[in-house]
Amino acid sequence: MSYKVMHICLSDGWGGLEMYPARIIPELQRQGWEAHGLALAGSRVAESLAAAGIEPLTVLSRGRALLQVGRILAYLRRHGIEVLHCHKSSDLRLGALLATLRPTLRLFFTDHMGVTRPKKDLYHRWAYGQITRLFAISEATLKRNLAAFPLPPERIRRLYLGIDLSPYAPQLDAVAREALREELGVAVGQVAIGLPGRLTDGKGHAVWLEGLARLRERAPSLSWHGVLIGGLTAREGSDEAYVAQLRTRVAELGLVEHVTFTGFRPDLPRLFEALDIVCVPSRNEAFGLTVVEAMAAGKAIVGADSGAIPELLEAGCGRLAAPHDPVAWAEAMAELGQDAALRQRLGQAACARAALHFDVTTHVKALISEYAGKESKP
Template identity: 75%
Template sequence: MSCKVLHICLSSGWGGLEMYPSRIIPELARQGWQSHGLALVGSRVAESFRLAGVEPLELLSKGRALLSVGRILGYLKAQGIGVVHCHKSSDLRLGALLVSLRPSLRLFFTDHMGVTRPKKDPYHRWAYGRVTRLFSISEATRQRNLAAFPLPPERIRRLYLGIDPAPYAPRLDDQERAALSQELGVPEGAVAIGLPGRLTPGKGQDVWVEALALLAEAQPNLAWQGVLIGGLTREEGSNEAHVATLRQRIAVLGLEPRITFTGFRRDLPRLFEALDVVCVPSRNEAFGLTVIEAMAASKAVIGSDSGAIPELLNNETGRLAVPEDPAAWAEALAELVADAELRRRLGQAARARVLADFTLAAHVTNLIEEYAA
């Protein structure tokens, strides 16, 4: 078979799901596979394909996708593409139709979100019945998928996401790191406690703020600075009402001098160099990409004891805390803020775990095995 794949992502949004195809395209190319893309005109997904070196086939709207089946089949034939990979459940109807009309195609679907309800009605039996392999990005989501999807267990595979660890290795010298800390509002000698991610209710920033208030009250002599990393507007993927609520609560708690809002940043690997502790208090992560990014940067990480995060972190590589319990987060923070050697030890073990289990190269190797099976 030809080593060519068409990634379908007809989304106008921008998050981990939408970023995934362009993240793996360079590694696919390195391992001998040529990628093509199908996206909406003017979407950030289409832009990301171009930045990854792929000129996408574009559609005006999701609603017109099924009307474009003939055009897409012609494109697949002309390009010699035998593999189709969908990344959004609503795109599966298009993928399933393509396979129904051309049975030689192999159809793959990655469940990036984690299904929340059964999908065993006649439509879903037809659509998922055309899927060669469904990828679950964690064991937590795989267990839900086994119960929800009309597929036998052997067609549902856990395939952990991965990252390129190289960009997360330290690059700044002491002077550059000090300047970055100053830019983030971290006083000299203070422990920087970061929380990266979209500012939305499900990401747990509210619990983190309450935990910092408890930490300040219980350990008044500890020097620390909270750093919230993420866009502040809807255009940057955040919930503006949630941002306003966070600011108001921080003011009420008297924490304004001790919590910095960085706004949207593209330099997260470098920001990690200015952080000492990274928190991921998300209530239900399907995987936890931010967790392994922080681990790759050799940071001490505290993650929620829920969703897939316990598959990434254990007591040797970080700490877990109940997602809705500020007191548990304050306790974990107090331990790490007070012990620099513990932070160093956890960070080293965390990076070693990423290098062993969560690299992009290994992820794509496993993906290609499925494409070519």
């Protein structure tokens, strides 16, 4: 077979799902595969693919993509592409149509979101029936996938996501780190407690802020500063109305002088260096990419005891707190905030676990093994 794959992501949003193709393209190429992309014209996905070194085929809308199926098939034939990989369930209409019209295509789908309802009606039986392999990104989503999708268990596989770990290795000297902390509003000697990620409902910002308010009571002698890392606009992947609600709640809790909104930052690995504790209070993560990034950076982590996060953050690598309990968050942050040696031990264990299980090289090796597999579609 030809070692070529087209990643299809017709999304105008910007999150982990949309970032995935560009994240793995360099490693795909390093392992001998030629990558192509199909994206919406002008989207962040299209921009990220171009930045990763490939010029994607673009369409104006999902509807236009279906109308231009002949153009897409011609592109696949011209480039000798036999593998398609979809990342949004809505893109499977196109992927399944392409696979129906050209039965030699192998179609893969990653369920990045974690399906929440059964998909076994006539349409979904047809669309998912064209899939060679469906990837669940955690054990938590695998259970839901097995129950929801009209596929036999052997065609669904759990495949953890992976990242390039190298950017998260420390690079700043003491002076540069202190300068960055000062830029983030963290005073000398303060414990920096960060929450990275999109500012959207479901990511747990509210319980984290409530936890910070209670942290003042739980550990009155602890000097700390909270850092909210994430875009503040829709273009940057955040919910602007939600951002406004968070700012209001910060004021109501008397935390204006204690919490910094950084806005979008392209230097997240360096920001991790400036933090002492990383919090991920998302209520129902299908995977938890931010957790893995913080692990790779060797940070002490508090994660929500829900979704896939407990799988990633095993005992000895961090702390878990109930996603709706601000008191539990305050207690976990107080424990880590008051014990620098504990933070170091947890961070070292987390970093070792990330290297063992969540490296992009390992992920892509498993992925291309599936791409090149001998299984045939029914």
